[in-house]
């Protein structure tokens with residue numbers, strides 16, 4: 001077990017990002033994007049007039065209003081949220097840490113729309129339409145990616161050893177699949193899944209992909225723990241990576257860590273993985289159908305495990321992870337942490353100097369970890385000063401436009 005001696009970052013903690021940071025993307029998100037997301041829930045569902053009115057009130061209060069309490073619902077995490085809210089009650093949305101504001105915002109939407117009802121059946125996923133559209137809009141990219149994975153798997157099996165170059169390519173696809181993030185771009189806009197992987201290489205600011213392949217060839221029967229981000233095409237990219245890891249022998253078992261309820265518009269739950277599996281199995285395209293079949297076999301055999309935990313929808317920094325989950329992750333040979341919001345959680349969504357070493361902040365994990373993240377918020381680490389200067393000059397919105405990515409390994 002790779003227990004780490006530090007329980008929190010081994011550096012003084014800087015301030016959290018705030019919606020009141022004037023002129024920031026954070027401010028734009030809290031005062032404009034989040035209200036738009038709440039109003040899109042009204043448009044895309046058939047909730048009652050009372051619910052829609054409450055959603056509109058939530059949208060209207062975000063720019064200058066105060067956090068509203070969470071009325072009692074049957075959510076498993078209701079009492080945890082009561083405790084989290086103690087710190088920030090009577091404060092404005094723009095004055096509390098952005099990560100808290102955003103995670104609470106999505107939990108409130110479920111409270112307003114009665115997602116948590118007594119009994120076992122959950123309520124309506126208010127973001128389902130965009131998740132489904134996201135998948136259907138990317139069919140052509142899905143077909144080409146599944147064909148490619150099948151080819152790489154056959155090559156690895158013929159050569160009798162897993163191909164590092166194929167794994168690296170699939171890490172790139174998983175990274176760029178994160179660009180298609182529905183909280184930023186709705187599925188109704190142009191298909192952001194179609195991109196040429198080669199032209200994206202220049203936009204990877206830190207690339208530890210080769211080191212990841214070396215780490216996975218050092219040991220046998222690897223267990224990989226994959227903290228998943230979005231459903232839709234991004235999840236297909238992640239499932240192709242998982243399929244190759246298991247089929248080529250890089251991994252013996254993969255755990256997918258998923259959200260226990262809808263959040264951040266497109267974040268994936270167990271039900272979204274099963275919906276995607278069904279979508280693949282029922283495809284009329286043989287390579288897509290074959291991926292679905294291998295996925296099913298891996299789920300049935302237990303080589304692929306679907307897990308969920310309320311930590312992943314909490315406002316907590318990654319270093320506040322419950323000890324039971326931390327111990328479980330401690331059994332892993334490699335954690336893969338996907339996406340921008342999870343990266344923000346790794347940093348506690350704080351304003352670290354962008355040149356700070358990633359490993360000096362994330363010094364608390366119980367296993368080696370690689371972050372696959374496209375930049376969509378104003379946090380970054382491990383960058384050289386000259387790279388930051390060049391980016392600011394050549395692409396002023398480099399931190400938030402989803403055009404730049406990192407593959408950062410802490411071994």
Ligand SMILES: O=P(O)(O)OC[C@@]1(O)O[C@H](CO)[C@@H](O)[C@@H]1O
Nearest residue numbers: 029181229339340341342376377
């Ligand atoms: O975790 P993902 O899906 O990659 O990105 C989610 C996210 O970082 O993207 C938005 C834009 O910054 C934020 O509001 C949100 O936190």
